[in-house]
Amino acid sequence: MELYELTVHELSDLIKEKKVSTVEVTKSFLDRIEKIDSKVGSYLSVLGEDAVKRAMEVQEKIDKGEAKSPLSGIPVAIKDNICTEGIKTTCASKMLHNFVPPYNATVTKKLLSDNAVIIGKLNMDEFAMGGSTENSFFKPTKNPWDLERVPGGSSGGSAAAVAANLTAFALGSDTGGSIRQPASFCGVVGMKPTYGAVSRFGLVAFASSLDQIGPLTKDVTDCAMVLNCITGYDPMDSTSAKVEYPDYTKALVNDVKGLKIGIPKEYMGEGLNSEVREAVLKAVEVLKELGAQCEEFSLPLTEYAIPAYYIISSAEASSNLARYDGIKYGYRAEKFTDLLDLYKQTRSEGFGTEVKRRIMIGTYALSSGYYDAYYKKALQLRTLIKKGFDEAFQKYDVILGPTAPTTAYKLGEKVNNPLEMYLGDIYTVSVNIAGLPGLVVPCGFDSNGLPIGLQLIGKPFDESTLLRVGFTFEQNTDYNKRARIGGEL
Amino acid sequence: MKITKETIEHVANLARLNLSEEEKSTLALDMEQIISYVDKLNELDTSQVEPTNHVIPISNVFREDKSEASYPREKILANAPSSENGCFKVPKIVE
Numbered sequence: 001m002e003l004y005e006l007t008v009h010e011l012s013d014l015i016k017e018k019k020v021s022t023v024e025v026t027k028s029f030l031d032r033i034e035k036i037d038s039k040v041g042s043y044l045s046v047l048g049e050d051a052v053k054r055a056m057e058v059q060e061k062i063d064k065g066e067a068k069s070p071l072s073g074i075p076v077a078i079k080d081n082i083c084t085e086g087i088k089t090t091c092a093s094k095m096l097h098n099f100v101p102p103y104n105a106t107v108t109k110k111l112l113s114d115n116a117v118i119i120g121k122l123n124m125d126e127f128a129m130g131g132s133t134e135n136s137f138f139k140p141t142k143n144p145w146d147l148e149r150v151p152g153g154s155s156g157g158s159a160a161a162v163a164a165n166l167t168a169f170a171l172g173s174d175t176g177g178s179i180r181q182p183a184s185f186c187g188v189v190g191m192k193p194t195y196g197a198v199s200r201f202g203l204v205a206f207a208s209s210l211d212q213i214g215p216l217t218k219d220v221t222d223c224a225m226v227l228n229c230i231t232g233y234d235p236m237d238s239t240s241a242k243v244e245y246p247d248y249t250k251a252l253v254n255d256v257k258g259l260k261i262g263i264p265k266e267y268m269g270e271g272l273n274s275e276v277r278e279a280v281l282k283a284v285e286v287l288k289e290l291g292a293q294c295e296e297f298s299l300p301l302t303e304y305a306i307p308a309y310y311i312i313s314s315a316e317a318s319s320n321l322a323r324y325d326g327i328k329y330g331y332r333a334e335k336f337t338d339l340l341d342l343y344k345q346t347r348s349e350g351f352g353t354e355v356k357r358r359i360m361i362g363t364y365a366l367s368s369g370y371y372d373a374y375y376k377k378a379l380q381l382r383t384l385i386k387k388g389f390d391e392a393f394q395k396y397d398v399i400l401g402p403t404a405p406t407t408a409y410k411l412g413e414k415v416n417n418p419l420e421m422y423l424g425d426i427y428t429v430s431v432n433i434a435g436l437p438g439l440v441v442p443c444g445f446d447s448n449g450l451p452i453g454l455q456l457i458g459k460p461f462d463e464s465t466l467l468r469v470g471f472t473f474e475q476n477t478d479y480n481k482r483a484r485i486g487g488e489l
Numbered sequence: 490m491k492i493t494k495e496t497i498e499h500v501a502n503l504a505r506l507n508l509s510e511e512e513k514s515t516l517a518l519d520m521e522q523i524i525s526y527v528d529k530l531n532e533l534d535t536s537q538v539e540p541t542n543h544v545i546p547i548s549n550v551f552r553e554d555k556s557e558a559s560y561p562r563e564k565i566l567a568n569a570p571s572s573e574n575g576c577f578k579v580p581k582i583v584e
Contacts, residue, residue, distance in 0.1 A: 102564040196545050209543060238550040239543070307527040318504060325505070328577055332570035339580050340505075348507040356506060357519055363504040364496070364520065377530050379540030384533075386544060419522050435544030460545070 003028035004165045008074050008222040011168055015062065015073045022062065022073030025168075026055040026117050029075045033120070033166050039489050041141045042151075042161040044080050045088050046120040051075070058115045069114035070225055076111055077167035079158050080121040081128055082213065083202040084108050087118070091204050092136035093126045095324050095331045095350035105202020106237065107171060107213050107230045114229045119167060122157030126352045127321065128175055128206040130154050131421050132414065133182075135354045140411055143186060144485045145450055149408040152182030158216045159186035164485050169226055170216045174438075175207050176309050177403075177428025179214045183440040184403035184453025187479075189223050189470070190216045194460045195435035196241030199234035207316035208239070210309075210432040219480050220441060220470040224248035227463060243461055251464035252471045257291030259469065262396035266302035267427055273406045279444030279452040280402050286476060287400075287469070294400070299392060301385050302430065308385065309429035310422060311365050311378035318362030324350060357418060386434045389457075398469055399457040402427055403440050407450035431457055439466040442479040451479075492521045 003011065003025050014020040030048060037043050047054075061067040078084060081091045083101035085108070090096045104112070111118065125135040133141045133156025141156040143149040144164035151160040155172025159182035162170050172179040174192035183190025191214045198213045205211060215226035227248045234240040263284065268277060284294050326332035326346030333345035351359070365374035392399060404424055414421045431438040436457055443454035454473070458466040474480050497513050497520070508516065562575055571578040 099568055102560055102567065196547075235552065239545075239547065241545055241547070304530060304533065307530050310523065311527055311530075322505075326570060327579055328565075329568035330570070336580070339582050341507075342580055343505040344507040347505050351506075356508075356512075357516065359504050359506065360497075360500055360516055361520060361523060364500045364524070367500065367503060373531075374527065376540055377535060379542060380535035380538040381530060381533070382544075383538050383541040384535070386541060418519055419526060422523070433544075 004032045007218045008071070008168050008225055011074055012070045012072070022055040022059040022117065023052060025073060026051050026075050026119060029119055029167060036164065036489050037166055039142065039147060040144055040160050040164050040166065041139050042123055042157040042164070042166055043077070043120045044090060044092065044123050044138060044157070047087070047118060051117055051119045055117045058117060061115060067115045069229070071111070071229055072115040074116050075119045075168045076116045077120045077122050077158070077161050077170045078108065078118060079124050079155050079170070079172045081124060081173055081204040082107060082171060083204070084118065084121065087121065089121065089204070091127050092124045092138055093350065093352065093355070094137045097137065097331065099330055103202065106199035106234045108202060110229050110232070122161055122170060124157055125154035125354070127204070127317070127355050128154040128173055128178055129317070129354050129358050131177070131181060131424050133157065134411065134415055135352055137352055142411070143408045144489060145187065146408065146448070147489065149410050149450070150185065152185035152408065154178040155216065156182050159183050159188055159190065162186070162188045162216045162218060164489065169218070169222055171213055171230070172216050173203055173211060173213050174432065175210045175313060176432055177425050179216060180428050180438055180440040180453070180455060181404050181424070183216055184455070185408040185451065187442045187451030187453070188216055188218060189220055189442070190214065190440045191223050191227070191463070191466070192431065192438045193227065193231060193463060194241070194437045196239055197231045197245070197437070197461065197463070199232070199237040199240050201234055201236035205320040207313040208320065209316060210313055220467055220474050221249070221252055223439070224252055224467050241461070246464055248463060248467055251467040253468050254472050254475045256287055256469055256472045259292040259398065260396045261287060261292050261294045262297045262392055262399050263294060264299035264302065264399065264401055265296045266299050267401035268296070271405050271426070272402060275446040276402050276404070276406065276452050280454060283443040283454050283473065284400065286473060290472060290476060297392065297395070299388055301381070301388050302426070304381055305385060305430040305433060306422060306426060308378040308381035309425065309433060310361065311374050312382065312433070314358045314362035315365045315375050316362070318359045318366065321355070321359055326350070354418070382433050385430055389430070389434045389436060393459045397465055401455055403453040403455040404428070407446045407448070407452060427455060436460060437463045437466055439470050441470045441473055443473070443477070444479055445482070492517045492524065
């Protein structure tokens with residue numbers, strides 16, 4: 001078995017036992033990136049020499065007994081909307097094509113202090129707006145399972161890289177499903193933590209009340225290990241939650257006896273692809289056989305979640321993206337007549353179509369005369385959606401359902417139909433609106449061999465229960481073992 | 490809800506965007522479709538519902554009023570499209 005095929009926990013054991021060096025591990029991934037990423041297109045920047053240098057430094061620390069973290073020497077790739085000091089961070093946009101952050105995001109700092117080895121920055125939909133990574137200014141990323149299909153988005157590079165063994169693990173970000181949906185399309189594990197659990201300092205803001213950084217990994221154990229690193233209170237993020245953060249690896253127990261699982265009937269009805277439905281229902285049977293109590297229930301506001309989401313996220317995006325004015329950093333138009341024209345030309349030339357679309361929707365929704373009808377209304381919906389989940393969690397420990405209505409579609413298929421693309425977020429957006437944690441694990445393949453992801457939604461700050469269910473499901477099925485792509489593509 | 494060209498031009502100005510004629514028509518159609526879909530929200534009576542800005546109960550997050558070192562100037566100017574004498578260079582706005 002090649003080193004790049006192993007999980008974080010397997011690599012961690014080998015490194016700790018001195019059976020393999022950090023340099024060998026890093027080089028294994030770098031070689032594979034060189035060999036096959038031209039087909040997948042998951043990376044925007046690869047660190048190469050610098051990563052090897054860093055791996056050597058980490059090995060020295062390990063030899064001296066100074067690197068205790070289980071992530072020591074483990075290669076990680078980071079979505080390109082998370083700031084890495086001295087390393088280009090583009091958000092896959094022309095607007096930031098040459099932006100080199102003068103600081104590290106908090107999660108980057110945490111990875112570095114845990115002695116992980118950053119090997120590159122990953123492709124995404126521009127400014128995290130999109131569900132297929134086709135909105136990247138630079139290039140689309142391909143789904144390793146079928147190179148003519150999308151990997152999902154906006155963390156498409158992250159999901160594809162993990163699926164194709166081009167990194168040991170990755171960080172992505174999730175505002176309306178951007179970790180979970182690509183995890184589902186690429187057959188990997190993805191988690192959006194509870195809002196507030198992972199610092200947003202250094203994450204280029206899209207929608208501040210919805211954004212969260214989270215892990216994409218090969219299995220649930222790896223997910224727990226990464227969560228241990230990236231969660232925690234951060235004084236640099238005023239929305240960071242001051243709660244107790246447990247050791248998430250303690251949740252990796254093969255037991256769901258007595259657990260109450262609710263399946264929203266609105267998630268299993270019309271619009272859901274039949275093979276995806278079958279896979280989810282089969283997963284329910286597995287969990288039932290293992291002792292969980294599963295039943296259907298109604299989550300009536302499901303259909304209103306998408307309009308509420310698109311108003312809230314577009315409104316917040318229009319505000320967050322107002323900073324891109326060509327003055328202090330990023331792209332500046334070459335030809336302009338005056339200051340106002342500098343702003344307009346810079347922004348028109350620097351932003352892609354989808355970004356402009358969302359800025360326009362958001363600006364409209366917040367403009368005088370429309371604020372109450374749209375933005376305020378959406379925030380009222382948010383109250384109701386959160387209440388719906390709170391009531392459900394009185395009865396259930398976990399809510400379960402599909403992640404996306406379909407498996408990965410073909411590149412170019414939905415690019416000209418923004419509304420259809422938005423409707424693909426139906427099962428994921430409510431989770432962001434309510435600030436809840438969501439975990440996706442592979443639960444099957446369709447007749448084209450494309451992965452299907454099961455989504456588990458938990459109570460606020462109850463990632464542990466989600467990890468327990470995910471781990472149990474993983475231990476009792478073999479979908480995860482089949483979801484690793486080795487060899488050439 | 491019909492989105493007129495005037496509305497598009499007004500919103501584009503607010504958003505500091507220059508749009509081509511083609512972009513204006515495509516956006517008008519896209520926005521009309523999306524906004525009509527969003528009008529679905531009006532099916533619900535939310536008159537008695539408080540809006541939620543933030544899902545976790547946090548308020549008034551302050552820090553100590555202590556001054557600390559900031560970033561060195563060169564670091565901050567490093568990404569500037571145009572700079573001179575330690576300042577960002579911008580078009581003249583005062584005649």
